[in-house]
Amino acid sequence: MDWKEVLRRRLATPNTGLNRRKSEQELKDEEMDLFTKYYSEWKGAGKNTNEFYKIIPRFYYRLPAEDEVLLQKLREESRAVFLQRKSRELLDNEELQNLWFLLDKHQTPPMIGEEAMINYESFLKVGEKAGPKCKQFFTAKVFAKLLHTDSYGRISIMHFFNYVMRKVWLHQTRIGLSLYDVAGQGYLRESDLENYILELIPTLPQLDGLEKSFYSFYVCTAVRKFFFFLDPLRTGQYLNLDKDHNGMLSKEELSRYGTATMTNVFLDRVFQECLTYDGEMDYKTYLDFVLALENRKEPAALQYIFKLLDIENKGYLNVFSLNYFFRAIQELMKIHGQDPVSFQDVKDEIFDMVKPKDPLKISLQDLINSNQGDTVTTILIDLNGFWTYENREALVANDSENSADLDDT
Template sequence: MYGGSSDGEGGGHDTSSAAPAAPQKKIPPASSMPWVRNLRRYIGTGAGLGSEALMELETKRILLEIFKERQQKNAEAGSIPSFYKKKPEEGSISHRVQRLAKYRFLKKQSDLLLNADDLDAMWVCLRENCVIDDATGAEKMNYEDFCHIASVCTEQIGPKCRRFFSPSNFMKFEKDEAGRIAILPFYLYVMRTVSLTQARIDMSELDEDSDGFLQPHEMEAYIRGLIPNLAQRDMPPAFIQMYWKACIKKVLLSNCLQELMELHQESEEEVTDTEQAENWFSLTSAQRICDMFLALDKDMNGTLSKQELKEYADGTLTEIFIERAFDEHVRRSKTGGGNAREMDFESFLDFVLALENKDTPEGLTYLFRCLDLHGRGYLTTADIHTLFRDVHQKWIEGGNYELCIEDVRDEIWDMVKPADPLRITLSDLLACKQGGTVASMLIDVRGFWAHDNRENLLQEEEEPEEEVTRLASQRAVVIFSKSSCCMCHTVKTLFSDLGVNTAVYELDEDPRGREMEKALAKLIGQNPPVPAVFIGGILVGATDKIMSLHLGGKLVPLLRAAGAIWL
């Protein structure tokens, strides 16, 4: 009925008059058209593309490379990369070459260090070529002086001092308004760098396998090398072995050589008896530990049985703690009958170190293994009750008042405040900062007595603090010092150069010096606390604080305000 195309409706023409539609032509595929192929080839080269198109093309290329690289790695996943390199065998050619190369490297590094004469010559150069600050009296140098001193030192000492006079080193120090730095902090920096580098070289020489760590036998060699330079150099030859064993145990516990370095003195008479007794590395302390071990060894077989160890500390330790110490920290005896265990001297050193350093993570870890009766990694209320039961028995046998174990258990829980209210872990004891006290309460009746009488003991401890306060207010400037301390000498020299009449208290020459030193450590918050400087009765601080005030031009006004100087 309806003939023709519907295309004519839009044009308003009658359908009857429309011409018959022409047949549509087939468009050939693009691949058969040469100009299309040429265009695609042209676009593929990237020529003529805009910046955005080029960026997109480059991004696709990079992503494709990353994808191919990951595919290749996944294909090679079956081969594990090498993470272990076998050490050369002793006496092999590679081992000898490695040792020779290491020796030459360390020798070269040692030759680059400044010796004592070089350091003295550098100090003379610094003093002769510096300027005096009119306001503070400090010896300073600007960058031009710094470069000139570098040239003079290089001529007199050699090129090995040149590395200390780099621009970056100059920029490390605090500068005044004129861009000058003080020569004293710079010289101390040089001295400390040389000292630390020398210690590093000495220890590296003893690292036989070059793994970056010192084993106990390597530490033994290090201690043996230090003995001729220590105040203990006159110790009996038969005692040397016990001495270095004690030193190694302490170093491995604390990883701190501060006390050991304190013994580099000309004679042991320069240090008080109290200091010698409290320094683990001193001959006095080592002799004390050795005498203690020999006194406990009743059968003179060179080891301690459980019964013999019970006499330690006048028998105040509990039996259950002694049993647990043997279970956890004493190796099974090879010579004893049956399964008997006895404690040798090295295990005894571990035992003493843990008890004398209960507040350290290492000491507390040692004790916690003894307290953990079931090896579960935590303590329950039942464990606390079991551990304290022996302490309670000794407490009553000593004629003390009756106490409730449950009350003590609750007090321990309040002190620790564990994350889990039903159990106490080692992490809880370390976090509460009272882990050593808690351990003492559970293993030693004397430790519990000290906790129970802490208020009376605290009043006794306050007496040295009152003495420090009294002495600090007697003069405008008061310095608590030690005669053998180089930093103390530096501070005293500074105040002397400023014309300040100071009152100096040498703690190593005072009968109560050790107690006052502990009181100062609490006030300052660092140990050792010397030099401690009081101005106008107020604690100013130690060397770093004094030097900071001096270099900043604030020390002299502070001294004027306190009436220490008038000009």
């Protein structure tokens, strides 16, 4: 009888001598006393606490230092062997082809259209014949996930096979990426991802015509896009904006981005908050800027722009900060011969769109939750964007008229 059973029996035995029910605290104290006693006996009489620690398996291994060359080499080789083993656990092309033949052989009638189907009973039979590598895919959970509207309770063979293929490709990609994890810490640094994409370029048919002199631009663009969206393009435009060809962008050069209608006030904030070198922006910083402006519906992009609009660094936008940016829009309207719009009207529209929790403050989360963050930021930083918003009804009507004219012809 082990200590758990002894403990259970002792606690279940009523204390007849006291002729009363024990308090909850007394039961807890007795439980702890019995646990300590029987656990010590179970582990062996005479062992002290320090000796117990010796039987705990080692669970932490420090990373080898730079000068410990042998340990570093051992770590690298161990990781390589581990990744090779993981790779061998994946289905290869021949095994995938065999899986397809088995699925096709066990399809369940009746045939509806051209879609081959399989029921759960046949699904399990295929799983038994497909081999140990396929076992993880032939579960009730996977079948239920792929089960939709079939009146016979079947799933599509093609949908299931595509599911398996995607899983295999995902694991293959993960193993491939792990090979570039130089530090072996389970993540990729920017330089690691750059090496991965650089070596991947020759295998991508879409990039067959890309000149090698542009490889570095492509790699940088791709890497920045990954890091922008996962840690919260138009490369030709960067070269066109760089009028003095020094590889950097000044505020004046960046002002010609897009429709060249961003306000100077907003551009000032960009150069105040973003990383620059002697007052000029490098390509990586430019990519962050472009990604934010071209994906204004995304939380990561809104976070980037919100930081620029939060001039007082308070964590929210108030009437003062909104007015600060919109005054620049009003100035541009005057320059272009347009009648300025009242800030009071615009401010009320913004608060009506966002509906913040605090009626006087707009937080980043308020912007994200409203699904109007892209519209609000556009109104405040870009004259062309504000004009499009202000004339949205007329533009929609004009599009409808043009569509009607096309229908008539």
